[in-house]
Amino acid sequence: MVRIKDVARLANVSTATVSRVLSNADNVTEETKEKVLNAIQELNYSPNILGRYLRKMETQTILVVVPDITNTFFSKILRGIESIAVQNGYQVLLADTQNNVRQEVEYLNLLRQKRVDGMILLTARMDRSLVEEIAEEYPVVLACEYLEGSRLPTVSIDNVSSARKATEHLIKLGHRRIAHISGPMDIILSRDRLRGYQQAMAQYELKFDPVLIQEGDFSYEIGYNMAMKYLALENLPTAIFAANDEMAIGAMKAIREHSLNVPDDIAVMGFDNIKISSIVEPALTTIAQPMYEIGTTSMEILLKLINGEDLKKRQFVLEDQLIIRESCGGKVRF
Structure with missing residues (x-):
């Protein structure tokens, strides 16, 4: 056809x-x-x-698909999306897939049925050919994640260089045995953060023990459980780099329960800079994503697609920042 x-x-x-x-x-x-x-x-x-x-009929509504609404990382992104949407007379519907790929696919049907004017995906676990096919016909923007080699409009940071920067910070503080709790390996940003960690270790000619790389799911509980695994080793890591803040905070709890000190015994590095990262004790060193800007940029791009404008640029890579606090023992910067 x-x-x-x-x-x-x-x-x-x-x-x-x-x-x-x-x-x-x-x-x-x-x-x-x-x-x-x-x-x-x-x-x-x-x-x-x-x-x-049907595509000419406007609903003045857009749909945002979130993989896990309990993850506080998405809250500022959603606020950014809504701020631009409201300014332009659009309502925002929120769809929580609970990390269910089948549910993600079902939400695409809302576009086909013209029940929404466009869609912002904050997850990309479904089959890429399906997403690209829908995006050829309807306004779709992918935020936070991306599809390698795709022309689908995307907004994200460079997760490889960000993770490399985080790991390098630990190395420059003197750490050599650094553990990494990754995100789920079916998500490209998890693979990118693992790659950045590995690149930094290789750059400084440091051997990484395979047992120190554990796959997580971005939850506080799994951060705690993976840290417990490390703490059972005869040769403990001196630092843990978690692929998001929630897992890092879970790891800090496990370390404290073993009567060890963060950062004196084990340093902990997070990723995202969610609000609680500056509140926990010790305050968490982390990589800050421009979450609000990810939201506003995504919505601005979606509006251009809805209005039939050609995009001169389709991949938007925003700046991240290393936020140094007490959990790694470096100089405090709020």
């Missing part, structure tokens, strides 16, 4: 441009219109008139 993206590819234009030609929009040059119409004729493309009509 010939799809709109096949027409766009043959005419060497975006799918949004093809849509504008089909809807007889004014902001398309005659030359571009002719290329598109020739491609339609050559491919014998028959657009779905009903689908096109």
